[in-house]
Amino acid sequence: xxxxxxSIEQSNKLSLKEKVGYACGDVAxxxxxxxxxxxxxIFYTDVxxxxxxxxxxxxxxxxxIDAFSDPLMGAMADRTSSKYGKFRPYLLWGIxxxxxxxxxxxxxxxxxxxxxxxWAYATYIFMMLAYTFINVPYGALMGVITSDSNQRxxxxxxxxxxxFSGGTIVAYLTPDLVEYLGxxxxxxxxxxxxxxxGAVAAILFFITFATTKERISPPAEQKTxxxxxxxxxxxxxxxxxxxxxxxxxxxxITLRGSSGTFYFKYFVGREDLIGSFSxxxxxxxxxxxxxxxxxxxxxxxxxxxxxxxxxxAILSVIFFFLPKDNIPLIFAVQILIxxxxxxxxxxxxxxxxxxxxxxxxxxxxxxxxxxFSAAAFAQKLGGAIAGGMMGWLLGSxxxxxxxxxxxxxxxxxxxxMSLIPAVFAVLAVVCIWFYPLGQKTLEQVxxxxxxxxxxxxxTTE
Numbered sequence: 001x002x003x004x005x006x007s008i009e010q011s012n013k014l015s016l017k018e019k020v021g022y023a024c025g026d027v028a029x030x031x032x033x034x035x036x037x038x039x040x041x042i043f044y045t046d047v048x049x050x051x052x053x054x055x056x057x058x059x060x061x062x063x064x065i066d067a068f069s070d071p072l073m074g075a076m077a078d079r080t081s082s083k084y085g086k087f088r089p090y091l092l093w094g095i096x097x098x099x100x101x102x103x104x105x106x107x108x109x110x111x112x113x114x115x116x117x118x119w120a121y122a123t124y125i126f127m128m129l130a131y132t133f134i135n136v137p138y139g140a141l142m143g144v145i146t147s148d149s150n151q152r153x154x155x156x157x158x159x160x161x162x163x164f165s166g167g168t169i170v171a172y173l174t175p176d177l178v179e180y181l182g183x184x185x186x187x188x189x190x191x192x193x194x195x196x197x198g199a200v201a202a203i204l205f206f207i208t209f210a211t212t213k214e215r216i217s218p219p220a221e222q223k224t225x226x227x228x229x230x231x232x233x234x235x236x237x238x239x240x241x242x243x244x245x246x247x248x249x250x251x252x253i254t255l256r257g258s259s260g261t262f263y264f265k266y267f268v269g270r271e272d273l274i275g276s277f278s279x280x281x282x283x284x285x286x287x288x289x290x291x292x293x294x295x296x297x298x299x300x301x302x303x304x305x306x307x308x309x310x311x312x313a314i315l316s317v318i319f320f321f322l323p324k325d326n327i328p329l330i331f332a333v334q335i336l337i338x339x340x341x342x343x344x345x346x347x348x349x350x351x352x353x354x355x356x357x358x359x360x361x362x363x364x365x366x367x368x369x370x371x372f373s374a375a376a377f378a379q380k381l382g383g384a385i386a387g388g389m390m391g392w393l394l395g396s397x398x399x400x401x402x403x404x405x406x407x408x409x410x411x412x413x414x415x416x417m418s419l420i421p422a423v424f425a426v427l428a429v430v431c432i433w434f435y436p437l438g439q440k441t442l443e444q445v446x447x448x449x450x451x452x453x454x455x456x457x458x459t460t461e
Contacts, residue, residue: 014151021211022145022155023162025091025138028204030166031197032102032131037257038171038278041390042265045401047186048108049116052399056391058121063384066128070377073136085214087137087144091205094134099198101127106190128380134205136376141208143353144216147446150293152353153301156346157292163345164286170197171278232359238437239355242348243378245431249344250382251389252312252421252428256337258390259416266405267413268324277331284335288342300439301347305432311340313425320418351435354442361445390416 044055080086105127109119142155174193181196182189233239260278265271295304315337322330393416397408405413437445 014146014155018145018211018213019155019158021208022142023158024204024211025141025208026159026163027166028201028208029131029135029138030163031170031201032098032127034167034170034282035174035194035197037254038261039174041258041387042261043106043190044120045399047190048120049113050120051395052391052401053395054117054391056388056395058117058124059387059391060384062121062124062128063380063387065125066132066380068377069129069132070136070380073132074140077137077140084209085144087141088209088212088214090134090137091209094130095202095205097130098134099195099202101130102194102198103191106194108187132376138208139349139376141212141214142349143356144214145212147216147353147357147449150296152350153296153346154293156350157289159349160289160342160345161286164282164289164342168279168282168286171282172275175275235362236355236359238358238435239352241431241435242351242355245428245435246348246378247382247385248424248428248431249309249348250379251386252316252424253341254383254386255390255416255421255424256316258387259413262394262413263417267410268327268330270327273327277334280331281334281338284338285342288339289346290342292343292346295343296347301351302432302435302438304343305347306429308340308343309425309428309432312337313422313429315340316418316422316425320414351437354437354445357442357445357449358437361449
């Protein structure tokens with residue numbers, strides 16, 4: 001059951017059990033998200049049999065549809081009331097849809113090209129809606145477990161260590177699992193792999209449900225229309241900047257993540273290294289996330305993000321000039337980029353929770369799930385644009401699946417791993433520069449909310 005802000009001391013430390021339990025939810029989520037990020041594009045072109053242009057268009061259209069579902073899901077979750085809280089119940093309700101959607105998305109029907117395209121659109125939309133149904137409430141849950149900014153940073157670090165752990169497992173094991181479970185039948189291998197991932201994810205989502213607790217609730221008198229929640233977001237300058245930042249950074253991450261498989265298969269010519277390359281990257285992301293609580297002791301979140309995204313831009317430019325036969329150097333630069341991008345997720349998501357406090361402080365209303373769902377909207381919009389951009393670029397340069405690529409197509413693949421993400425990393429630096437919620441302002445917001453809550457508690461007791 002949720003309690004008011006005044007009924008708990010916000011400086012209390014969360015237990016290790018709750019931190020690990022919350023992290024299990026993002027381990028589960030990444031049995032899906034990391035598959036989409038690393039393997040889905042090449043699955044659709046090289047296994048499913050769609051053209052790169054068709055895949056790019058489909059990813060843009062379907063993710064745009066899905067992105068608009070995030071604020072609706074956030075509004076629904078904010079208005080949910082149960083004995084288990086607002087957000088935790090969805091961790092149970094969403095299990096069956098996401099498991100079913102994962103298997104169907106990676107099923108190749110025995111129909112013609114038009115039928116395959118329709119199937120791909122329908123199942124991928126179903127997949128992303130199922131992911132939204134369980135992941136938006138999961139993300140919002142972090143905002144009501146604690147409102148202490150340092151505890152949020154620690155909690156989000158645990159969360160993304162979990163995310164990158166799940167992502168590492170997926171990146172490394174998926175190619176071998178597909179081959180082993182399919183026994184030479186790649187289509188069957190993908191179905192069985194997603195069924196296995198679904199079973200593990202179901203257990204992990206249940207663990208998150210059972211080990212976490214919702215402690216923060218909106219003001220008791222709050223009765224806010226959905227349109228008012230959206231209007232509040234438009235007045236929340238820190239959130240608007242984070243929204244833009246999430247979109248831009250997702251372009252950087254998606255382009256590099258999805259093109260990595262193409263890079264090794266067609267440019268480097270070492271398809272056998274895809275799993276190891278992806279695993280090294282995920283481990284470096286995890287290490288970066290784990291270092292975040294230490295880094296924020298020396299730099300505030302804004303300054304740290306500025307430095308990290310600047311380094312990502314520089315390293316991405318360097319990646320463009322790496323010779324294809326220097327495998328150790330390719331791995332080394334990729335690992336450095338992962339170390340720089342790793343803290344991004346815990347930093348930004350803890351900052352989203354701070355913007356929920358800011359909205360309550362400024363407007364007297366709190367809509368935690370709306371804040372996080374609209375953030376997810378930005379991420380999916382970035383992913384949609386990146387997917388479309390990647391498909392159209394490769395298609396225009398003459399990409400043909402499972403064949404040696406022409407020089408233009410090869411150059412496009414290299415650009416998707418280097419200079420294009422570098423441009424977006426520079427744009428991210430510009431966005432971060434204008435973020436107004438510094439440490440002093442944040443302390444004032446949280447102190448004012450605590451004083452207000454203590455006063456209200458005193459007048460009602």
